Amino acid sequence: MTGVSDHRLKVVAFTASFLVYVAVGYWLQVDNGFILGDALSRVSAAQSVLFSRDPHLAAIGFIFTPLTAMLQIPAVLLSPLWPDLTARAFAGSIMSAVFMAGCVVQVLSMGTDRKLPRAYIIAITVLFALNPMIVFYGSNGMSEAPFLFFITWAVRRLTMWMIDDDVHHLIAAGGIAMALSYLTRYDAVACIAAAGVIVGVTTYRRARKAPRLRRALLDLLLVSGPGLASFLGWAVASWLITGEPFAQFTSQYGNAAILQQSGTPTVDFGGGVVFAATCVMLLAPTLIPLAIWAGILRLRRPYWPTLIIPLALYGGVLAFQAYSYASGSTFPFLRFYIAAIPFAACLAMLAVPERGYVTFKRPGRHAPPAPAEPPRRRGWPAYAPVAVVFAVTVPAAAWGMSLPKYAPQEYASAAVLAPDPGDVSDRRAVERRVAATFSTEREIARYLDGLGLPDSSVITDTVYGFAVVAASTRPKTFVVPSDPDFTALLNDPVGQGVEYLLSVPPTGRGVSDALNVRYPTLYDNGADIATLELEIPNDGDSQPNWRLYRVNEPVPES
Incomplete structure (x- = not known):
């Protein structure tokens, strides 16, 4: 009965989240014309694959990784019947709504996997799903939604592998989730590398007999090999077609060229790191307390290594973005640090006592034996404080999105959320111009x-x-x-x-x-x-x- 109930809960979470995100996308982009440039460019790329003078798959381009645009092709196929699917990038809204709703289900599943109290699971999931940054990027067609889905899926499955040693978790996390995450965002290289190291070391330590090294290498390849294949395959395809294996970094249309052409001021490395850390704190100011409390709780208990997975994968993404900005190869955008929000949600699920785990379907040789008796149930004081600490991320993210210095792509949404024709201030004038982009x-x-x-x-x-x-x-x-x-x-x-x-x-x-x-x-x-x-x-x-x-x-x- 519990399994059926969990399944229904996940269906409700996905459906409700999808409807909210797609409705917000329609309101923002179709009703108000508030469209981000990268989202519209990906729709245009998908349109070129189908409806350009010479329709072909390579028309999708090699500046961005391809998956975000490719996933929109079915919706763009209907654009002759409804032009707003491309003209106002609503095809992108549908895509991002599907994947952000999927990410909500993965967050919820982190709680159901550990049999946490139902009220606590729902509270953390709702706070995550309705975080304004999650709502915004679940509805606007950018790459954040599929990227967060794939990374959160990988974190969840690798966390379970740490517990039950089921090789199928490695297949799902590495063979599918992280391989596709690289085809969504370049940041995934940090996750692919971190996961490979953790899995390889863990398998080596678990194996008591030879050949320990061979087993470790096999598991490492299982989890990171598909991601490496995605990396090499995309580079080779780009090189064969354009002559540039990494067009994002070398092309006249890539990030480095855009930074130079737009005259974006350079920052010193230390200043870039401070900017990145500030963005993380704006989105998840209680991230460090949650991590410390989860560490204290896990330290002398079974399955303490489960905490390593989110620290390495989400932390790897944030570190990659911080280094990229500090070294002058990317932009000062708040959205690049959005992984801090599911990171905090995951830690909130780990910072409370579990009530057991779902039944292991295919436990590996290093899975622990079933406990002789179920864990002692805890009352609400063990859970409510963590939920309150996590809840701080919602108003903090809303405030961060209002700061032009850190959120140049989000702050102008105020012109749509709270239009005030009588406000003639310089800031409101800029907000209106941003909101009117592409009109x-x-x-x-x-x-x-x-x-x-x-x-x-x-x-x-x-x-x-x-x-x-x-x-x-x-x-x-x-x-x-x-x-x-x-x-x-x-x-x-x-x-x-x-x-x-x-x-x-x-x-x-x-x-x-x-x-x-x-x-x-x-x-x-x-x-x-x-x-x-x-x-x-x-x-x-x-x-x-x-x-x-x-x-x-x-x-x-x-």
Whole structure:
């Protein structure tokens, strides 16, 4: 009966969370147009796979790892029937809602695995599910939701492996969860390495007889080998198609190039570490007390090594992000430290006495014998204080999201949550511009769609143009860099029958725009190949003013 009840609880948790996240996504993105650029670019990539002039899987691109965009392909397939799936990135909202709801179930399962009191499990799960950062990234189509799901799934299964030595946990954690996590975010390399070390050392210590080293290596490969295969496979595919194995770091469209083009100020290493630590504390200020209390509770009890798994995997992600920012290779974004929230939830499940464990289905040779009698039940004083300490993460995250210095992508949500037309302060003006990001690009798409242009009529680079292409109901109108004939048409738009060039200023990220690279004076004067037809001021924050140039008629030969 308990198993059935747990199953129903998980179904309810998934369904309720999914409905909340998808509803918030619809409200934010479809109703209010509050869309983050990375989310829309992934939708545009999925759209290119299906509806570009040359549909092919490689059109998904090699800057981001591919899974977040690939998972949206089924929803994008329906975009001709409902254009907002791509124009307002609602396909991304559906994807992130599914995976964040799955992450909620994994958090809940950490409690049911240990037979904790039902009220306590529900309290921790609800506090996690309704954390404003979790709600926001469970609804906006970014990569955080699938990444947190895969890592939390891996943490849970590896924790259980520490208890029952069931090799199937290693298969689920390494062969599936962590391999897919790398195809979602590059941060996963830290988890893959940490898990391999922990599993290898644990197996070596458990094995009393030779060949200890061989057994340790086999388990290490089982848990980290698929992740390594994902790493190598993605690098080889990128190298074969683009000539760059790690385009995120070497391409003109990658993070390093964007940081340089946007003039983002560099920070010293110490300052970067302080910034990262501040972000972690904003999202989970009670993380350290929870870890200390969980350590004290586990120290002289059975299964104390279970605490190592979340410390290594979640801690590895946070350390990776801290080092990346401190070394100047990524951005000062609060969302990069979102793993602190499930980390704290996991510790909250470990910082209270268990009431036993679920029945071991396939225990390994090092699984402990069943206890002679069930553990002594504890009253609410053993659980309520930990729940209260964890609850602090909810208002703390809400406050952190309101700070532009730490949350440049989240703070403008205030313009949607609490609109105040009478507020003319500079901050509210910036918030409105951020909330209106991509509204201009949707207007450009509507204008071009209304011209009834044939295929291959407009050349644009996807540095900024992805938002226009995603909003268009006629994506085959556009010639984009993933098209195999992009370079040929860009080099001779007059002779190839191209009608328009959609141009951005050759400043900031615009210096990498292929049109500006090929025609440095295009934005200023048409580069003698086109005539200005429209200039479109942009309503969005940090978005360029567009110029639409009509390609000149070919000069007849005399």
